[in-house]
Amino acid sequence: MSSRAARLAHLHTPGLAKGDPLAPPLVLSSVFHLPGDPAGARQYGRYDNPTWEALETALAHLEDAETVIFPSGMAAITAVLFPLLKSGDRILLPADGYYTPRVLAQRFLSGLGIEFDTRPTAGYLDGGFDGYRLVLVETPSNPGLDVCDIRAVADAAHAAGALVVADNTTMTPFGQRPLDLGADIVLAADTKAPNGHSDVLFGHAASRDAGIVATLREWRKLSGAIPGPFETWLMHRGLETLELRFDRMCRSAETVATRLAGHPAVQEVRYPGLPSDPSHALAREQMLRFGSLIGVTLASERQAEAFIEACPLIEAATSFGGVHSSAERRARWGDAVASGFVRLSVGCEPTEELWRAIETTLSEARRT
Structure with missing residues (x-):
């Protein structure tokens, strides 16, 4: 991935003429000059946009697959589920992953005759995949950070005739490569680390299947689930520093997780990079990095809330992947975790300064 990272900031330059701007242009127009036959020309802002194309080129470069962008991570998930499924289909969702796809399936897919089951990430291979049209994996799971074998799931699901979709939000293309491991589609909420500055909602889906990509583009065009040009421009600006930020975040998380595991105020630490973690062996095989999320279980809800509110270098927020470290007690959203479980997202602060703030506040x- 180092060569992809090196070329990322230079993708825009080969076609530049002398005096052209190095930064991709921000094109805010909703209409385009369109005399005569409209074929082959830009037609309307719901169909395409030059700023979209610059970002899709950059994301496709990282994913090594054609990419379609959306205005949020859930918009990307919706764009995969609704046009690729039909009445009578059955899908499998992670029971311990991000909860909103399960709510979406229960509230809306079920009303269209699409059934769904759930299964914990650590046991995703248990029971096989016969009868499923689509299997969604999220690994490491959010928030518990369990890991499943993407290649094994893809092999078994494909043998049963199912599509495999991997939510790679927690890892980014620099931490894990689901398409290389056999997934048909990879998607992510780029709101998190790819943008990195907590000022944009964004998402994308990528596939090496031209038919799937065409369907995603048609869904975006007809449903109107389109990103704004300005948000797209901000997302592109953030993406160019993803490799640098993600490296810092992962390095710091490895240090912080190791020290948290020995702190007397901590009952349990979940982090795939710890040799003691039940997911470590598999994570070491299929992940390029161990990520920037740490699961920390404290003795009680009160201790967890006191830690989050008091730590001067941690923001109390319900997202992750920003340049700032953040944390939240996930049980407040109904996740099946202990009341004192804290999802800690390690940011880009100097590692030792961050640790001193965490250690002091925990005590x-x-x-x-």
């Missing part, structure tokens, strides 16, 4: 929270 104080323990006394509450």
Whole structure:
């Protein structure tokens, strides 16, 4: 991935004329000059946009697959599920992954005659995949950080005739390569680390199947699930520093997770990079990095909330992947975790300064 990272900031330059701007242009127009036969020309802002194309080129470069962008991660998931499924289909969703796809399936897919089952990530291979049209994996799972074998799931699901979709939000293309491991589609909420600055909602889906990509583009065009040009431009600007930021975040997370595992205020740490973690062996095989998320279980809800509110270098927020470290007690959203479980997202602060703030605040929270 180092060569892809090196070329990422230079994708726009080969076609430049002397005096052209190095930054991709921000094109805000909703209409385009279109005399005569419209074929082969830009037609309307719901169909395409030069700023979209610059970002899709960059994401396709990282994914090594044609990419379609959307205004949020859930818009990308919706764009995969609705046009690729029909009444009578059955899908499998992770029971311990991000909860919104399960709500979407229950509230809307079920009303269209599409049934769904759930299964915990650590046991995703248990029971096989016969009868499923589509299998969605999220690994590491959010928030529990369990891991499943993407290649084994893809092989078994394909043998049963199912499509495999991988939500790679927690890892980015620099941390994990689901398409290389056999997934048919990879998608992500680029709201997180790819943008990195907590100022844009965004998502994308990528595939090496031309038919799937064409369907995704048609869905975006007809449904109107389109990103704004300005948000797209901001997302492109953030993406160019993803490799640098993600490297810092992962390195810091490995240090912080190791030290948290020995802190007396901590009951349990989940982090795939820890040799003691139940997912470590598999994570070491299929992941390029171990990520920037850490699951930290404290003794009680009160201690968890006190830690989050008091730590000066942690923002209390319900997202992750930003340049700032953030944390939240996930049980408040109904996730099946302990009441004192904290999802800690490690940001880009200097590692030792961040650790000192965490260590001091944990010790104080323990006394509450």
